[in-house]
Amino acid sequence: MxxxxxxxxxxxxxxxxxxxxxxxxxxxxxxxxxxxxxxxxxxxxxxxxxxxxxxxxxxxxxxxxxxxxxxxxxxxxxxxxxxxxxxxxxxxxxxxxxxxxxxxxxxxxxxxxxxxxxxxxxxxxxxxxxxxxxxxxxxxxxxxxxxxxNAKKTKKAPAPAAEEKPAGDSKATRVVAVTACPTGIAHTYMAADALTQTADARDDVDLTVETQGSSNNESMSQATIAAADAVIFATDVGVRDRERFAGKPVIESGVKRAINEPGVMLDEAIAAAHNPNARKVAGTAGSAPAEAAGEGESLGWGKRIQQAIMTGVSYMVPFVAAGGLLLALGFLFGGYDMANGWQAIATNYSLTNLPGHQVEVDGALMTFDRAGFMLYLGAVLFATGQAAMGFIVAALSGYIAFAFAGRPGIAPGFVGGAISVTLGAGFIGGLVTGLLAGFIAMWIGKWKVPRWIGSLMPVVIIPLLTSLVVGLLMFLLLGAPLANLMAGLQNWLSSMSGSSAVLLGIILGLMMCFDLGGPVNKAAYLFATAGLSTGDEASMQIMAAVMATGMVPPIALSLATFVRKNLFTPAEQENGKSAWLLGLSFVSEGAIPFAAADPLRVIPSMMVGGAVTGALSMAFGVISRAPHGGIFVFFAIDPIWGFLVSLAAGIVVSAVAVIAMKQLWPNKTIEAAAAKESSVAA
The missing domain is CATH 3.40.930.10 (Mannitol-specific EII; Chain A)
Known part of the structure; x- marks a missing residue:
């Protein structure tokens, strides 16, 4: 091989x-x-x-x-x-x-x-x-x-433990490092070797590196970690078992900085080792990170809060996607009157006792369009979807807290999210409780405690105290104002009509097409999916507008590459052959290669089309009961003609706009490449 x-x-x-x-x-x-x-x-x-x-x-x-x-x-x-x-x-x-x-x-x-x-x-x-x-x-x-x-690997002798440290080695600062990249194939190991080779050429540092990549990674011993004077985390993803390094001075960066500036990072680690006020890995034995991988506390609080919210959103989305699609399938199999009787059907009937067209719901007979197995299956799917959707606020809150405080923050974050739902504070409450739980758990995790109580901190004391404080704050102080704010938002959404709804559609379209999967796009998606938990029609209109506008960029760019092939590079022409399918599936990221290569022409063109689609979708009153899936969840979209017309209009506008931008404001690089190809063909 x-x-x-x-x-x-x-x-x-x-x-x-x-x-x-x-x-x-x-x-x-x-x-x-x-x-x-x-x-x-x-x-x-x-x-x-x-x-x-x-x-x-x-x-x-x-x-x-x-x-x-x-x-x-x-x-x-x-x-x-x-x-x-x-x-x-x-x-x-x-x-x-x-x-x-x-x-x-x-x-x-x-x-x-x-x-x-x-x-x-x-x-x-x-x-x-x-x-x-x-x-x-x-x-x-x-x-x-x-x-x-094919070279044989030479086995490196393990670093001696603290008590074994040779007397003549006192001038060398002991540093341990962890490197990791998202794919775990290349940068992980390049960063490790860049640090190692730089350290080997120096007398002032003794380095041990642990690679957390995809191939045969061995964890360094706890004795080696205990002997270390400082830690380097060069990662683009979370550090596995970060709690092993708790209390050590730490330098953090993305993995590429270790490749580009290994000497600088080693100098920073040496300086941190001799600085009593240097930042240390948070938590006690058994706890998890206080920060996400990356820049750590060198980032401003605004950036850290943004990263924490994005972490919460990323963990919340699977609940939304699974729950929303199951709800849509429940409507597909059981009919659109399913929402009024799903609980009675799912709990009072079974495969051996299937419901008829009339079912008793809350003491009154209710007539359904469907009966028998299809009605029962629809109710079961709907009930499962409701269970999943019931977790979205708690998951959002729990994983925002996790981004700040690691595993000790998850439980109080989930508790805070559940309290938000109980008090009617919804996803706004979930955002607030997630941040509160994260800050409080992170703060408690930095307490200096006796060794005998240290092992109880992450599994008992931090979750207990944080949950207590978050619960008291929500019930005694924050719950009612947040619930009123959420109620006001829902009433505003429900009252939208005419020009106000169209304006909201325009704003959502601009946001969805601005960074194609980035923070602004995710903020619009969070706004839409969080509203689905309320089940009101205005929220489902927002969901439809967000999904339709997110489909515009990949399809529009694919269309543009077919219509005016010579305005795009060969690679973009290849991308255009598949981008339409990504767009139909509501994968906005299908437009990223185009935007990355030519942002000044592509992004504004996509935003114009997204605004048109958002405005028309809201004007037509299109609703989507599914949070994802694009055209493939057509059965959950009503009216489907309004969705298709809105989508088609935005696609045409964006395609025409990007062609016009590239035609009237040519990309010199593309022109040069096209001229070269023409001369070669001639």
Missing amino acids: TTDLITRDLVALDADFGYNVESVITHLATLVHNTGRASDVEGLAQPAIKRESQAGTGVPGGVAIPHCRSEVVSEPTLAFARLSRGVDFSGPDGDAHLVFLIAAPAGGGKEHLRILSKLARALVKKDFLEALRTVKTEDEIVKLVLDVV
């Missing part, structure tokens, strides 16, 4: 693969496809491009390592290009000329990822990079890479 990781057919030397990231990745994906290792170019290129839009994979030395896992990849594969024209992969040294595409199967085992991680580690070695730049043939590239990935 290892010898086939890369072949001469997967190598391109001194190639011109275009002028942007999308083009380079698509060309490399084509090499993989041509060797039979990927069943579809698009299916490999798009996940790598999407990963690139989240964080550039450029690293020191003019190197880029786009990477992804994909269902279309049959075996772990490397494709390499030495570019004649550098391309900006957001690296610290400017354009990248050496690009590796790491393609891993979606279900690849740890052995596959271990091989790929070896390559990533080699990319921080200057002699390896120099050889990649100078060799003349594809076979030499293959040999270089295979020598690296």
